[in-house]
Amino acid sequence: xxxxxxxPTYFISHGGGPWPWMKKEMGHTYDxxxxxxxxxxxxIGRTPSAILMVSxxxxxxxxxxxxxxxxxxxxxxxxxxxxxxQVHYDAPGSPELAxxxxxxxxxxxxxxxxxxxxxxDHGTFSPMAAIYxxxxxPVVQLSLRRGLDPAEHLALGRAIAPLRDExxxxxxxxxxxxxxxxxxxxxxxVSKAFDDWLGDAMVRSTPAQREERLLxxxxxxxxxxxxxxEEHLLPLMVAVGAAGQEAGERIYHEEGFMGGIAVSxxxxxxxxxx
Numbered sequence: 001x002x003x004x005x006x007x008p009t010y011f012i013s014h015g016g017g018p019w020p021w022m023k024k025e026m027g028h029t030y031d032x033x034x035x036x037x038x039x040x041x042x043x044i045g046r047t048p049s050a051i052l053m054v055s056x057x058x059x060x061x062x063x064x065x066x067x068x069x070x071x072x073x074x075x076x077x078x079x080x081x082x083x084x085x086q087v088h089y090d091a092p093g094s095p096e097l098a099x100x101x102x103x104x105x106x107x108x109x110x111x112x113x114x115x116x117x118x119x120x121d122h123g124t125f126s127p128m129a130a131i132y133x134x135x136x137x138p139v140v141q142l143s144l145r146r147g148l149d150p151a152e153h154l155a156l157g158r159a160i161a162p163l164r165d166e167x168x169x170x171x172x173x174x175x176x177x178x179x180x181x182x183x184x185x186x187x188x189x190v191s192k193a194f195d196d197w198l199g200d201a202m203v204r205s206t207p208a209q210r211e212e213r214l215l216x217x218x219x220x221x222x223x224x225x226x227x228x229x230e231e232h233l234l235p236l237m238v239a240v241g242a243a244g245q246e247a248g249e250r251i252y253h254e255e256g257f258m259g260g261i262a263v264s265x266x267x268x269x270x271x272x273x274x
Contacts, residue, residue, distance in 0.1 A: 007048060007164045008269030009157075009243050011172040011236040012037065012127055013252065014056075017077040018084040020129040025081065029258065036252035036265060037130035043251070045272020049167040050097050050138040052160065054239075055123030056174040056232040058143040062111035063156060064118070066141040067098040072119035089125035091135040097168065098140050101160060108159035110152070111145075123173045144234050150215050153234050157241020164269075170242050172235030176264045177226045184259035187225075192255060194226035195262035202240075202248040202266045210240060210248065236266070243268030 019030050041047070057076055058064070071093045075085045098114055105112035120128075124141055142160075145152060163170060176198055177191040197220040201213040214237055217223055217230075227233050240248075252265035 009170040011239040043271040048169040057121040057123040064143040066118040067114040094138040153237035154241040157238040172239035174232035174235040178232035188260040190222040191261040193221040
């Protein structure tokens with residue numbers, strides 16, 4: 001019997017709107033982020049059988065799993081060029097994986113349901129266009145739960161952790177700094193303060209300390225400036241919950257993103273061959 005090695009889990013900063021389709025307009029703004037996302041298949045060392053994506057752009061009253069075998073596109077942004085409302089990321093869904101996720105979440109005592117109609121929002125299709133541009137890997141989305149309770153989302157991560165041994169890659173997709181009213185140079189200092197704290201918590205804390213610090217994240221330096229509303233941080237909670245006792249590594253860090261903000265992405269678990 002062939003043994004499948006455990007996949008790492010990730011929290012990725014997914015950028016803004018349909019950026020992979022706006023290189024003419026955006027210039028080199030996304031070069032570093034794109035390079036970090038494009039490097040993930042090398043880190044993983046193989047093509048996973050499927051991806052479970054927890055996007056900051058989907059909230060429901062219960063944890064909800066996308067059961068659509070042919071997910072449509074959800075253009076959940078405004079003010080972008082007309083052509084960005086015609087883009088497609090045509091990865092298949094996986095109803096089988098969706099049912100498996102629902103069963104794991106329910107077994108943990110958390111509310112879960114399936115949505116047979118849901119499609120991909122930009123928290124999924126934009127980073128996936130850089131990670132697997134051929135859209136050859138099935139992708140299933142899993143929602144956040146309204147109320148945005150950190151403990152509940154850590155518990156969600158623990159519930160779905162067995163998928164890592166079933167060749168399913170768990171990705172939390174958000175943004176480590178998300179204050180749309182304070183971007184650019186004016187956010188340089190506050191975003192760095194929060195990002196420094198986040199990097200220390202994810203990389204230099206023990207797994208137990210890491211979870212405890214995330215439970216108390218709003219006490220971090222500049223926390224409520226970095227995240228006036230925490231939906232873009234909650235996918236990190238899920239990734240950390242799924243990480244268990246494995247160490248974290250920062251795989252992307254930039255201090256001049258979008259004119260000045262500090263942003264990061266993290267991997268939990270070793271890269272292939274490490």
